[in-house]
Amino acid sequence: MKIFKKIIAAVVTIFFMSTANAQRKKEHHYKEKRNKVVYNKKSSVTVKRSLPRAIKVTHKQEHFSYQNGRYYKHLRGKYILVSPPRGLRVKVLPVGFITIVIRGRNYYHYEGVYYRKNLELNEYEVVEAPEDIIVYTLPEDTEEVEIDGKIYYESYGTLYKVVVTPEGKAFKVVGELED
Numbered sequence: 001m002k003i004f005k006k007i008i009a010a011v012v013t014i015f016f017m018s019t020a021n022a023q024r025k026k027e028h029h030y031k032e033k034r035n036k037v038v039y040n041k042k043s044s045v046t047v048k049r050s051l052p053r054a055i056k057v058t059h060k061q062e063h064f065s066y067q068n069g070r071y072y073k074h075l076r077g078k079y080i081l082v083s084p085p086r087g088l089r090v091k092v093l094p095v096g097f098i099t100i101v102i103r104g105r106n107y108y109h110y111e112g113v114y115y116r117k118n119l120e121l122n123e124y125e126v127v128e129a130p131e132d133i134i135v136y137t138l139p140e141d142t143e144e145v146e147i148d149g150k151i152y153y154e155s156y157g158t159l160y161k162v163v164v165t166p167e168g169k170a171f172k173v174v175g176e177l178e179d
Contacts, residue, residue, distance in 0.1 A: 054079075059088040069094025069110045081141075083156040084113055089123040102130050112139040112155035129158045129173045136170050 054065035054072070065072040065079055071088075072079035097110040108115040108124060114133075115124040142155040153160045153171060160171035 055090070057088060057090060059085055064088065066090060069096070069113070071113075084126045086126055086128055088126045089118060089121065090115075091123050093124050098135075100133055100135070102133055107133065109133075109135060112142065112158065114158075128176060131173050131175065133173045134163065134165065134170045135160075135173075136167065138171055 054067040057064050057066050065074065071082050071084040073082050093108050093115060094110045097108045100107045100109055107130060114127050114129045116127045118125050138153055139155050142153050145152050145154045154177060157177045158173055159175045159177060161174050163170050163172045
């Protein structure tokens with residue numbers, strides 16, 4: 001939730017300080033505070049004026065618009081792409097999701113967001129990416145980051161490293177960025 005709040009704060013700051021295509025360099029810490037994270041390209045903010053047919057979802061009194069597997073917050077008449085908070089639930093997974101089985105448990109992945117089915121509520125809940133999970137594609141807005149001289153890729157706070165599998169190049173979850 002702290003990561004989500006920081007992302008929202010950063011997005012709001014960027015939004016008010018420049019145009020919809022605002023760009024700025026981010027700096028975070030990974031795992032231990034002494035490790036510095038350097039983003040190798042500037043971040044951009046995705047802003048839309050309208051979201052036709054978006055589904056409204058609420059999590060802990062925060063409102064989101066959910067469209068095509070992406071989550072937006074409404075701010076001053078515009079919709080800003082955000083990372084969904086852990087625990088947010090939706091009734092239907094986006095078209096194109098993939099199922100990944102880790103230690104006998106089904107995870108559903110779409111555009112950098114991981115879900116598990118809540119059988120009691122018959123809904124899908126946003127969860128933290130399980131470590132060691134391997135995916136073959138990352139979202140378009142994934143950023144390359146350098147941590148202690150090593151290159152990783154970051155999407156929605158999840159860090160990936162490149163691995164080679166029998167199927168080719170893939171991305172393995174190695175952790176989460178912390179506040």
